[in-house]
Amino acid sequence: xxxxxxxxxxxxxxxxxxxxxxxxxxxxxxxxxxxxxxxxxxxxxxxxxxxxxxxxxxxxxxxxxxxxxxxxxxxxxxxxxxxxxxxxxxxxxxxxxxxxxxxxxxxxxxxxxxxxxxxxxxxxxxxxxxxxxxxxxxxxxxxxxxxx
Numbered sequence: 001x002x003x004x005x006x007x008x009x010x011x012x013x014x015x016x017x018x019x020x021x022x023x024x025x026x027x028x029x030x031x032x033x034x035x036x037x038x039x040x041x042x043x044x045x046x047x048x049x050x051x052x053x054x055x056x057x058x059x060x061x062x063x064x065x066x067x068x069x070x071x072x073x074x075x076x077x078x079x080x081x082x083x084x085x086x087x088x089x090x091x092x093x094x095x096x097x098x099x100x101x102x103x104x105x106x107x108x109x110x111x112x113x114x115x116x117x118x119x120x121x122x123x124x125x126x127x128x129x130x131x132x133x134x135x136x137x138x139x140x141x142x143x144x145x146x147x148x
Contacts, residue, residue, distance in 0.1 A: 014079070015077045015078065015079045015088075016033075016037060016077060016078050016079070017075065017076070017077040018030060018033055018075070018076045018077070019069075019071070019073040019074070019075050019076075020059075020073060020074055020076060021072060021073060021074075022063060022067075022068035022069065022072050022073055022074045022091070023063065024063060026059050026062075026063055026074055026076075027055075027056045027059040027060045027063070028056075030055050030056070030059045030076045031052045031055060031056050033076075034048075034051060034052060034055050034078060034087075035048060035052060037078075037080075038051060038080070038085075041080055043080070043085075043139070044139075047085065047137065047139050050119050050137055051078075051085055051087065051137055053115065053119060054087055054115075054116050054119050054120060054135050054137065055076070055078070055087050055089070057112040057113075057115050057116050058076075058087065058089040058112075058116065058133055058135065059074060059076060059089055060112065061089075061112045061113070061133075062074050062089050062090075062091040062093075062131070062133075063091070065093065065095070066091030066092065066093035066095070066130075066131050067091055067092040067093040067094075067130075068091070068092050069090060069091055069092035069130055070092070074089065074090070074091050075088075075089065075090040075091075076088075076089050077089075082140075083138060083139065083140035084121070084136050084137060084138045084139060084140065085136070085137045085139070086134060086135070086136050087134070087135045087136075087137070088132060088133070088134040088135070089132070089133055090129075090130050090131065090132040090133075091130055091131050092130045092131075093130060093131040094127060094130070094131065095125075095127055095131045096127065116133075116135060119137065120135045120136060120137060121136050121137060121138040122135070122136045123135040123136070
């Protein structure tokens with residue numbers, strides 16, 4: 001695992017980048033690292049919970065449907081900005097199209113992108129170097145920092 005980043009805010013805040021083993025433990029590890037950093041940054045619990053759900057879905061989808069990246073890893077990154085959080089996951093796969101599936105109350109699978117679509121304010125898909133999904137969660141209209 002590598003990490004390069006901090007828990008600041010603003011345009012000079014670097015991305016936190018993790019390269020985790022491409023396996024079923026990756027979503028849990030990614031959530032734990034994200035929780036630690038977002039908690040230290042002082043974001044409200046509701047923002048942190050949404051971010052953890054989105055990140056877990058992104059990583060799980062990458063591991064389940066993608067391919068390992070360099071060194072058998074999956075890349076997970078995030079950046080805390082003044083009014084939103086940006087999350088990104090990249091695997092070594094080559095998906096040609098991604099879109100949320102409609103599901104019913106009886107659907108057992110296929111809910112990942114639909115959940116992301118509901119929680120995210122924006123998300124993009126890029127397949128130029130692996131499969132990367134980048135999600136933005138806005139909190140500009142909320143009191144997002146806990147007060148001490």
